[in-house]
Structures are given as C-alpha cells and as structure tokens.
Amino acid sequence: MVKVVISDKLGEDAVRILEARKIDVVFNPDLAKDPEALRKELADADGLAIRSATKATAEVIANAPKLKVIGRAGIGVDNIDIDAATGAGIAVMNTPFGNAVTTAEHAIAMMFAVARKIPQADASTKLSKWEKSKFMGRELFGKTLGLIGAGNIGGIVASRAQGLRMKVIAFDPFLSEEKAKDMGVELVSLNELLTRANFISLHTPLNDKTRNIISREALEVIRPGAFIVNCARGGLIDEDALAEALDDGRVAGAALDVFLEEPAKEHPLFDRENVVVTPHLGASTQEAQENVAVQIAEQIADYLLTGAVQNALNMPSVTAEEAPKLKPFINLGEKVGSMAGQLSEGAIEGITVRFAGAVSALKIDPIISGVVSAALKTQLATVNAVNATALAKDRGISITEEKTETSPNFGSTLSVRVTTSEGEFAVTGALFGGEPRIVRLGGVRLEASVSSCMIYVENEDKPGFIAGLGEVLRDANINIATFNLGRREESGDAVALVALDCGKDEPPLEAIRALPQIKKASTLRF
Ligand SMILES: NC(=O)C1=CN([C@@H]2O[C@H](COP(=O)(O)OP(=O)(O)OC[C@H]3O[C@@H](n4cnc5c(N)ncnc54)[C@H](O)[C@@H]3O)[C@@H](O)[C@H]2O)C=CC1
Numbered sequence: 405m406v407k408v409v410i411s412d413k414l415g416e417d418a419v420r421i422l423e424a425r426k427i428d429v430v431f432n433p434d435l436a437k438d439p440e441a442l443r444k445e446l447a448d449a450d451g452l453a454i455r456s457a458t459k460a461t462a463e464v465i466a467n468a469p470k471l472k473v474i475g476r477a478g479i480g481v482d483n484i485d486i487d488a489a490t491g492a493g494i495a496v497m498n499t500p501f502g503n504a505v506t507t508a509e510h511a512i513a514m515m516f517a518v519a520r521k522i523p524q525a526d527a528s529t530k531l532s533k534w535e536k537s538k539f540m541g542r543e544l545f546g547k548t549l550g551l552i553g554a555g556n557i558g559g560i561v562a563s564r565a566q567g568l569r570m571k572v573i574a575f576d577p578f579l580s581e582e583k584a585k586d587m588g589v590e591l592v593s594l595n596e597l598l599t600r601a602n603f604i605s606l607h608t609p610l611n612d613k614t615r616n617i618i619s620r621e622a623l624e625v626i627r628p629g630a631f632i633v634n635c636a637r638g639g640l641i642d643e644d645a646l647a648e649a650l651d652d653g654r655v656a657g658a659a660l661d662v663f664l665e666e667p668a669k670e671h672p673l674f675d676r677e678n679v680v681v682t683p684h685l686g687a688s689t690q691e692a693q694e695n696v697a698v699q700i701a702e703q704i705a706d707y708l709l710t711g712a713v714q715n716a717l718n719m720p721s722v723t724a725e726e727a728p729k730l731k732p733f734i735n736l737g738e739k740v741g742s743m744a745g746q747l748s749e750g751a752i753e754g755i756t757v758r759f760a761g762a763v764s765a766l767k768i769d770p771i772i773s774g775v776v777s778a779a780l781k782t783q784l785a786t787v788n789a790v791n792a793t794a795l796a797k798d799r800g801i802s803i804t805e806e807k808t809e810t811s812p813n814f815g816s817t818l819s820v821r822v823t824t825s826e827g828e829f830a831v832t833g834a835l836f837g838g839e840p841r842i843v844r845l846g847g848v849r850l851e852a853s854v855s856s857c858m859i860y861v862e863n864e865d866k867p868g869f870i871a872g873l874g875e876v877l878r879d880a881n882i883n884i885a886t887f888n889l890g891r892r893e894e895s896g897d898a899v900a901l902v903a904l905d906c907g908k909d910e911p912p913l914e915a916i917r918a919l920p921q922i923k924k925a926s927t928l929r930f
C-alpha cells in the first residue's frame with residue numbers, strides 16, 4: 405500500500421482525500437519537531453506532506469529510501485533541500501496559488517497595523533489607559549509602496565494598495581516591463597526603491613540571491629521614516645541591522661510575520677514599541693488552509709497513483725489525462741535510451757531524441773527525461789528522471805529533440821542517438837501492443853522485445869555463426885529466450901540481439917568474442 409506521512413498541521417481534508425484514494429496516511433504534526441521520529445516514519449513512506457515547520461533536510465531525504473514526492477501545502481520551499489530531493493529522484497511540489505490572496509491580505513493588514521499602531525493601541529486600551537495622543541498614526545493614502553518581489557503575492561498586494569490610492573513601485577529583476585505596466589507598477593532598482601518608498605513590503609522567495617536583501621547597507625540608504633513589512637521570509641532582513649535602524653529612527657516601524665529562526669519565542673525585536681509581530685500567520689486563514697490541504701493531497705495522490713505531475717519545482721508537469729498516454733512511451737524511451745547508452749563507447753557528449761508519428765504530438769519533456777536518465781545511467785550512478793536533464797547540462801552533454809509528424813512503418817517511433825568521444829550509436833524503438841520493441845539498431849533493421857538480460861552481437865554475416873554462439877551458450881548452461889537477427893546487406897555485417905535466461909549470471913562474453921565471425925559483443929541489462 406502506498407504510504408504518505410503528513411508531518412505538519414495540514415487541514416483534515418488532506419487526510420480524507422488521501423484515504424479516499426486508498427493511501428495509508430500517517431497524520432502527526434508533532435513529527436515536525438522530532439526529526440528522529442520523522443526519519444523512522446519515512447523509512448517506508450512514498451510521500452511526505454508538509455508546511456513550513458518540517459525541515460526536509462538532505463539527511464531526512466537520505467533516510468527515506470522509498471520517498472517519491474514531497475508536497476508543500478503552501479508556497480515557500482526554503483525548508484526543503486531541493487537539490488538533495490532531486491538527486492534522490494524525489495519530486496518536490498508546492499501549491500503556488502492556494503494561499504496567495506490570504507498572505508497578501510495579511511501584508512496589507514500588517515501595513516495598517518504598523519502605520520496605525522493598532523496592536524499597541526489595542527493592548528493599552530484593554531488596560532484601561534485610553535492613550536489617544538500616544539498612538540498618532542500615518543495615512544497610507546498617496547504614499548509610495550515599494551514591493552521587493554512582485555510575483556503572485558506581490559501582485560495582489562499591488563492591486564489592493566492601488567485600491568488604497570497608494571503609488572506602487574517594485575524591484576523585481578525577473579518581472580518584464582510589460583507585465584509591470586499591466587499591473588500599474590513602476591519598475592525601479594533596489595536602491596531607488598529604498599530611497600523612494602514610504603512603505604516597503606517583501607515578497608520574494610528566500611534564496612542565496614535574496615538572503616539579507618534588506619542588509620545593513622540597504623538600511624543605511626533607506627528613506628528616513630520608512631516602514632518595513634515582511635510577510636515573506638525572516639532571512640530576507642538583517643534582523644540586527646533592522647533593530648539598530650528602528651532604534652535610531654531611520655525606520656519608523658516594522659511589521660514582521662516571519663523570522664530568521666522559527667518558532668521565534670524570544671526575539672530582540674519583540675521589545676520595541678514600533679514593531680508589530682505575528683507568528684508566521686500569513687497563510688493562516690480557513691480558506692487558504694482548505695485550499696492548500698486539498699490541492700497538495702490531490703497532487704501527491706495523482707503523482708503516486710497515476711504519474712501526473714502538477715506544480716513540481718524539479719520536473720515537468722504532466723496532467724492526469726496525459727499521464728496514461730505518456731507512460732508506455734516513457735517506458736519505451738527508457739529502454740531505447742538505455743540500450744543506446746549501453747552500446748555506445750566513450751564519454752557521452754550528446755543525446756538526440758527523435759519523435760516520429762503520433763508520439764510527436766504528446767508532451768515530450770517527461771519522455772526525454774526518461775531517455776536521458778536511462779542513457780546516462782551507464783556513466784552516472786546518481787542519475788534519475790528527475791535530475792537527468794539538469795545533470796546532463798551540468799556536464800556539458802547536449803540534449804537535442806527532433807520531431808516529425810509521420811512515421812512510415814509504425815504509428816510512432818522513438819529514436820535515440822548517443823554521440824560520444826568515440827563516435828555515435830543510434831537505437832529506434834516502437835510500441836507493439838503497448839510493449840517496447842527495438843526496430844532499428846546501429847542502422848540495422850530488426851524486431852526485438854526487451855528483456856532483463858540480453859547480449860548484443862555484431863558479426864560477419866557468414867554461415868556457422870549462430871551454431872557457434874548456440875554452442876557457447878549451451879556450454880555455459882544459459883538458455884536462449886529469443887533470438888533476433890538483422891543485417892545491412894547479404895554477406896555483410898549482421899547484428900543479433902539475444903535474450904537470455906541468465907538471471908544474475910554473466911553471459912560468457914569472452915567465449916563469444918572468441919568466435920571467428922564476431923566483431924563486437926556486449927551484455928545488456930534492463
Ligand atoms: N508568511 C507566509 O505565511 C507566507 C509567505 N510566503 C512567502 O512569499 C514568497 C513569495 O510568494 P509568491 O509571490 O507566491 O512567489 P512568486 O514566485 O509568485 O513571486 C516571487 C517574486 O519574487 C521575484 N524575485 C525572485 N528573486 C528576486 C530577487 N533577487 N530580487 C527581487 N525579486 C525577486 C520573482 O521574480 C517573483 O516575481 C514565497 O516564496 C514565500 O516565501 C508565501 C506564502 C505565505
């Protein structure tokens with residue numbers, strides 16, 4: 405039975421959806437705080453569903469041998485070691501839209517809260533102090549809001565702020581001028597944003613480029629009296645430098661939902677009058693939590709049960725409708741790619757995948773990932789369909805795709821040409837009744853199914869070869885399962901693809917190579 409561990413406080417709907425799809429669910433939010441217990445639970449788990457409290461570190465991933473998918477019920481994935489997951493062939497998914505409105509609303513609420521000192525006034529009034537003159541605030545109308553990051557959440561914040569008649573500027577190097585114009589947002593440099601904005605709101609992911617984007621230097625040039633709102637990630641702000649800027653009045657106030665270390669039960673910034681804080685509540689509304697729980701449970705179940713991929717950060721998307729159509733071609737691609745990889749000699753420099761016929765109309769990225777992964781497996785132990793194309797790119801191996809709508813003799817064919825330092829080798833396959841068949845091998849036509857232990861032989865097309873090969877295999881007590889021959893021309897070069905019942909035993913390659921007509925012999929494993 406497929407098993408999914410939920411180690412964070414996800415909405416109950418997630419359990420209901422997974423169980424309805426006959427998945428065994430372990431729902432234990434305490435696991436987020438107990439890495440040892442989490443590791444034990446993950447020893448036989450296929451999926452892991454989390455929010456921000458669980459840290460899916462390289463160590464956690466290394467101890468989860470069956471894990472196939474990590475689903476983040478939310479947006480930020482900085483608590484997941486994506487490189488480690490990719491290396492282990494684990495899909496990492498999030499729910500990019502489910503909590504975006506809720507988080508944008510929280511940022512707007514925090515902007516009001518800090519500008520009008522609402523939490524402080526609330527606490528004081530409840531203590532019967534009625535300090536009306538103490539809580540003089542600032543108006544948002546007509547002020548400039550500077551967004552650092554204007555994607556989903558930043559974009560929603562922009563539209564709400566425009567409704568409040570704020571002027572919105574943004575620093576976002578990945579946002580086009582055209583999109584910014586559509587949003588009614590002026591794109592500026594970070595420096596210009598810091599010097600112009602009355603309010604600054606952060607909405608980028610946390611990564612190596614954005615860590616400490618509000619640095620000590622940034623706080624030195626910030627417009628005096630500006631307010632800072634952070635509903636993205638704690639690591640975006642240098643918290644020590646912010647404390648100093650708040651103390652000397654350069655920053656008028658800060659509203660923080662997120663902190664460098666969470667849970668933040670004690671924090672130097674908590675003592676300050678001009679700081680408003682919430683405990684990472686950005687996504688915490690009933691609506692958002694229902695959305696993300698339902699979405700991630702469906703995405704995880706779809707992936708584990710049908711192969712459909714939605715909102716993955718480390719692999720191409722495949723819809724539930726596409727998945728069953730793609731599955732046989734992914735399987736074919738793996739066989740053809742593996743055979744081409746195993747039969748090529750020298751360091752792989754390029755892989756060309758040619759799609760002919762009906763397959764060319766399908767989504768080919770997942771098939772290419774399967775081909776590349778299988779072809780590289782002879783050279784790279786850690787390659788898998790999730791990391792294959794990235795790994796190939798890293799190593800300077802070119803991946804080329806070619807498509808043609810027609811395939812003269814078959815409904816569809818898939819050809820893989822592997823180019824190496826020594827030359828090139830091409831294999832073509834097709835589906836017969838949904839099963840992979842090799843239909844062309846090194847330029848020679850034949851027709852062979854693929855089995856777990858095979859030998860590939862190139863020989864001179866002369867009488868006596870088959871008898872000789874049969875004798876060698878008989879002497880080794882290895883049964884021939886199927887024998888497929890093809891040749892370039894009469895009495896020219898021939899190839900044979902022989903399936904053997906050899907289990908784990910190695911075929912007697914040296915004896916085969918010693919036969920008089922043999923030019924080349926290799927073992928193939930699938
Ligand atoms: N407080 C909370 O509970 C929540 C926090 N978040 C945080 O909000 C972040 C943003 O979420 P979305 O808007 O949905 O993501 P998004 O991916 O739609 O937008 C992020 C934007 O940041 C921009 N960006 C990336 N690198 C940048 C850089 N170096 N400088 C400036 N801009 C940069 C991107 O171009 C993009 O437009 C998430 O990554 C997450 O960490 C998200 C949901 C809830």
Ligand SMILES: O=C(O)C(=O)COP(=O)(O)O
Pocket residue numbers: 455456457477478479480481503684685686687688
């Ligand atoms: O979706 C996000 O990125 C969030 O930060 C929300 O975090 P949470 O699910 O509330 O722990």
